[in-house]
Amino acid sequence: MARDRRDGGHQGVTRERLCRADDIAEGAGRGFRLGAGTEQVAVFVIRRGGALRAYINSCPHIGTPLDWLPDRFFDRSGEHLLCGTHGAIFRPDDGLCVRGPCVGRQLAPAPVVFEDGWIVLDLTSRENS
Numbered sequence: 001m002a003r004d005r006r007d008g009g010h011q012g013v014t015r016e017r018l019c020r021a022d023d024i025a026e027g028a029g030r031g032f033r034l035g036a037g038t039e040q041v042a043v044f045v046i047r048r049g050g051a052l053r054a055y056i057n058s059c060p061h062i063g064t065p066l067d068w069l070p071d072r073f074f075d076r077s078g079e080h081l082l083c084g085t086h087g088a089i090f091r092p093d094d095g096l097c098v099r100g101p102c103v104g105r106q107l108a109p110a111p112v113v114f115e116d117g118w119i120v121l122d123l124t125s126r127e128n129s
């Protein structure tokens with residue numbers, strides 16, 4: 001059974017409840033760090049235009065987390081995602097970098113599923129591929 005977890009602390013995460021879908025407001029996002037050591041995975045979930053999208057929280061430039069403050073992924077306009085390290089700008093709908101040092105590269109989608117109102121990180125499909 002999936003657990004409800006915002007922060008990690010255990011290894012070998014395969015399937016975890018992140019939060020309720022309703023917990024993420026329009027134009028907002030939430031970050032989650034699960035597992036530990038080499039097993040750690042960081043993801044974030046955003047809501048824009050009513051749709052939820054999830055990405056691995058690692059900038060394609062040098063791999064740092066995007067959030068410039070905790071759970072702050074959008075730029076001031078609310079139109080794009082912003083990497084707080086060097087200012088790369090990404091389209092929220094597909095993660096494509098449209099300005100900055102990694103233009104043309106994309107954020108990696110995070111494997112999430114939606115179950116009974118929960119957002120669930122599901123790494124089992126990665127293990128089976």
Ligand code: FES
Nearest residue numbers: 059061083086088
């Ligand atoms: S690490 Fe994101 S723009 Fe450099």
